[in-house]
Amino acid sequence: MTSPVRALTRFHLRAGARVALRANAALLGTVTFIFGQAPAPDALLTFERFMIGIVSRSATSGPRMLFAAISTALGATAVPRVMLGTSGWMRSLPVDARTRRRAAVAAITAAQAIVAIALVVFAIIVHVVLHDPLDWPRIIGVPVMMVAIAGTLLPRQPILMRALDAIAIAAAIRGTGWAVGVALILVLISNSLQPPVAAPNVPKPAPTPTALAARRVRSPRALWLRATWRAIGMRRMVDAALAAAIPCAFAYLITRNNPQLPIATVERVARICCAIGLVFFAATATNALLASRPPWSWARSLPWSALDRVIIDAIVLGAPLIVVVAAVAPVHWPSALLMLCVVPFVGALCAGALRGAATKQFGAAGLCLVIGIPAGVAVAIWPMLAVLVLACTPVLLRWAAARERDSRATRFAELRHSAAGDPMWISRA
Amino acid sequence: MITFDDVRFSYVADRAALTIQRLTIDPGLTLVVGPNGAGKSTMLRLIAGVERPTTGTVCIDGHDLWKEEVAARRGLAYVPEHPELTPYATIGDTALLVAGLRGVDPLEAVDALHRAGLLPLAHRTVRELSMGQRRRALLATALIGDARVLVLDEPLETMDQEMRAFVHELVRERRAAGAAVLVATHEIEPFAGDADAVIAVRDGVVHHESIGGVPAGDRLAHIISLARGAEADG
Numbered sequence: 024m025t026s027p028v029r030a031l032t033r034f035h036l037r038a039g040a041r042v043a044l045r046a047n048a049a050l051l052g053t054v055t056f057i058f059g060q061a062p063a064p065d066a067l068l069t070f071e072r073f074m075i076g077i078v079s080r081s082a083t084s085g086p087r088m089l090f091a092a093i094s095t096a097l098g099a100t101a102v103p104r105v106m107l108g109t110s111g112w113m114r115s116l117p118v119d120a121r122t123r124r125r126a127a128v129a130a131i132t133a134a135q136a137i138v139a140i141a142l143v144v145f146a147i148i149v150h151v152v153l154h155d156p157l158d159w160p161r162i163i164g165v166p167v168m169m170v171a172i173a174g175t176l177l178p179r180q181p182i183l184m185r186a187l188d189a190i191a192i193a194a195a196i197r198g199t200g201w202a203v204g205v206a207l208i209l210v211l212i213s214n215s216l217q218p219p220v221a222a223p224n225v226p227k228p229a230p231t232p233t234a235l236a237a238r239r240v241r242s243p244r245a246l247w248l249r250a251t252w253r254a255i256g257m258r259r260m261v262d263a264a265l266a267a268a269i270p271c272a273f274a275y276l277i278t279r280n281n282p283q284l285p286i287a288t289v290e291r292v293a294r295i296c297c298a299i300g301l302v303f304f305a306a307t308a309t310n311a312l313l314a315s316r317p318p319w320s321w322a323r324s325l326p327w328s329a330l331d332r333v334i335i336d337a338i339v340l341g342a343p344l345i346v347v348v349a350a351v352a353p354v355h356w357p358s359a360l361l362m363l364c365v366v367p368f369v370g371a372l373c374a375g376a377l378r379g380a381a382t383k384q385f386g387a388a389g390l391c392l393v394i395g396i397p398a399g400v401a402v403a404i405w406p407m408l409a410v411l412v413l414a415c416t417p418v419l420l421r422w423a424a425a426r427e428r429d430s431r432a433t434r435f436a437e438l439r440h441s442a443a444g445d446p447m448w449i450s451r452a
Numbered sequence: 453m454i455t456f457d458d459v460r461f462s463y464v465a466d467r468a469a470l471t472i473q474r475l476t477i478d479p480g481l482t483l484v485v486g487p488n489g490a491g492k493s494t495m496l497r498l499i500a501g502v503e504r505p506t507t508g509t510v511c512i513d514g515h516d517l518w519k520e521e522v523a524a525r526r527g528l529a530y531v532p533e534h535p536e537l538t539p540y541a542t543i544g545d546t547a548l549l550v551a552g553l554r555g556v557d558p559l560e561a562v563d564a565l566h567r568a569g570l571l572p573l574a575h576r577t578v579r580e581l582s583m584g585q586r587r588r589a590l591l592a593t594a595l596i597g598d599a600r601v602l603v604l605d606e607p608l609e610t611m612d613q614e615m616r617a618f619v620h621e622l623v624r625e626r627r628a629a630g631a632a633v634l635v636a637t638h639e640i641e642p643f644a645g646d647a648d649a650v651i652a653v654r655d656g657v658v659h660h661e662s663i664g665g666v667p668a669g670d671r672l673a674h675i676i677s678l679a680r681g682a683e684a685d686g
C-alpha cells in the first residue's frame with residue numbers, strides 16, 4: 024500500500040468508517056436476538072448449516088448470498104459517511120483519483136468488519152467443533168467479495184469499474200476455485216484503473232421571470248409538502264419501509280406455513296402484523312425526518328398556522344404507509360383494507376411526536392411506538408375501534424399543533440440536524 | 453401595532469430570558485438595543501411568532517399570534533440574524549411560498565428577487581449561496597406584500613455597501629408607509645436619524661422610550677447613552 028493510500032485510508036477509518044462500524048453492532052444485536060428467540064434445536068441446526076455453507080462444501084449458495092446481502096447493507100451504510108466531504112476541500116489535496124478510490128474502497132471494506140470476523144469464527148467452529156473440511160476458495164472468496172461490494176457501492180464511477188466489481192461479486196459467491204480466481208483478478212483490474220477526475224460542473228440555466236412566476240403551484244402548502252418530501256428523500260423512505268418488512272413477512276410466513284389456521288386467526292394475524300408494520304415504518308420515517316430536516320424557525324413567522332404545518336408532515340409521513348397495507352393485502356385483503364383506518368391516526372401521531380423530539384433519547388420513534396403499537400393492535404383485535412381511532416385523528420392533529428406551537432424553535436438548533444447525515448445520530452451523539 | 457401583555461419567556465424552566473409586563477410598539481422605526489445576550493433577538497422572535505411566550509400574549513394589530521396565527525402573521529415580515537432557509541427548496545420556491553401564503557401575485561415574488569439582485573440565482577438552494585446572498589434572500593421575502601410589521605435582526609451584518617443602502621431604503625419605505633419597523637442592531641448610527649423609539653433590553657427586561665421629541669441632532673447621542681446604559685447594566 025502506497026503512502027497516500029495509507030494516509031487516506033487511515034483518515035477514513037478514523038472518520039466515516041468508524042461511525043459506520045456502529046451498524047455492525049446493530050446487526051450483531053439483531054442476529055443474536057433473532058436466533059435467541061428461535062427454538063433451541065432448530066436455531067442451532069440452521070446456524071450450523073449456515074456456517075457450513077459459508078466456509079465448507081455445500082450444495083446451496085444461499086448462505087453466501089445472505090452474507091453478500093449483509094455485506095452490501097453494511098457497505099451501503101458506510102458509503103455516505105466515508106464519502107462525506109470527499110468532493111469538497113479534500114479535492115485540493117495532492118492525491119490522484121485512483122488513490123482516492125482505493126482508500127475509499129478500503130474504508131468501506133473495513134466497515135464490513137463483522138463479516139470478516141464472522142468468517143474467521145465460522146471457520147474455527149466448522150473445523151474444530153463440527154469436524155467438517157474447510158473449503159479454502161470459499162473462505163478466500165469472502166474478503167474478495169467484500170472488496171468488490173465496496174467498489175460497486177462507490178458513487179460516481181465509470182460503469183466499467185462497477186461492472187467488473189459486480190461480476191466479481193457473483194464469482195465470489197459461487198465460491199469455486201476458478202470463480203474466486205476470476206473474482207480476484209477482476210477486483211485487481213477495477214482497482215488499478217484510473218477513474219476520471221470530477222466532471223465539470225454544468226450550471227443550470229436561470230429561469231426567466233415569467234417562467235418563475237408561471238411555476239406557481241396550486242397551493243403554497245404543496246411547495247412545503249415538496250420540500251418536506253425532499254428532506255426525507257426516497258432513499259430514507261425505502262430504508263424506513265424495510266422496518267415494516269419483518270412484521271409483513273411474519274404475516275405471510277405464519278399464514279402460508281399453517282394452512283389449517285381458521286380464517287378468523289388469519290384475519291387477526293394480518294391485522295396485527297399490518298398494524299405493527301405501519302407503526303414501525305412511520306416511526307422510522309419520522310426519526311429520519313427529524314435527523315435530516317434542519318429547523319426552519321423562520322417559517323413560523325409566515326401566515327400559516329401550526330395546524331397547517333403538522334397536517335403537511337402528517338401527509339408526508341402517513342401517505343407512504345399505504346405500501347404496508349398493500350404488502351399485507353395478499354395475506355387477507357379485507358383485513359389490510361381495514362387497517363387503512365389507522366393510517367391517518369399514525370400520520371398525525373408521528374407529526375406530533377416529531378415536535379420536541381430532538382432532545383429525546385429515542386427521537387420521535389419512542390412516542391410513536393408507545394402510542395401507535397397499542398392503538399394499532401387494539402384495532403387489529405377489536406376492529407370496531409377503527410371508528411374511534413379515526414375520530415381521534417383530528418384530536419391528535421390539534422395535539423400535534425399544540426406541540427408545534429410550544430416547541431422552542433430556536434434553542435439548540437444545531438442539535439436537531441444531523442449535519443453528517445448520520446441516521447443513527449438522533450440528538451445526543 | 454404590536455402589544456405585549458404580561459409576557460414571560462424562558463428557554464429553560466425557572467429562568468426567564470425575557471420579561472415584559474406591558475409594552476405597545478407603535479408604527480414607525482423602533483431600535484432595539486442592548487448588550488449581547490440581553491434578549492434582543494428573543495424579543496424579535498416573540499414578535500415574529502417564531503417562539504411562543506411561556507406566559508402572556510403578543511398581539512399584532514389586535515390578533516393574538518398564537519390564537520389567530522394566520523391573521524396575526526398576514527402583514528408580518530421577519531428577517532432573522534442567521535439566514536434560516538431550508539436547503540430543500542430553491543430561493544425561487546421560497547419566494548413563491550411567501551407570496552402564496554401572503555396571498556399576493558407571484559410576480560411580486562419575482563420582483564422582490566429582482567430588487568434583491570437574486571433573480572439569476574432563483575434556481576439555487578441555500579447551500580449554493582454565500583452568507584450575504586442568503587441574507588439577501590430573506591430580505592427579498594420581506595419585500596413581498598405590504599408588510600405592516602417589519603422585524604429585522606442585525607440587518608447590516610455581512611452586507612456589502614449596496615445591500616446596506618438597500619436595507620436603509622427598505623426601512624425608510626416601510627416607515628413612510630406607516631409600518632412598524634423593529635431593528636435590533638449594534639450599529640446605531642445608520643438608523644439613528646429615522647428612529648422614532650428605542651427599546652433598551654437589559655438582562656431580559658425592556659425599557660421602552662419614545663424619542664420623537666428629541667432633536668434630530670441629539671438622537672444619536674441619546675440612543676447611544678440608552679444602549680450604553682443597557683450594556684453597563686447588562
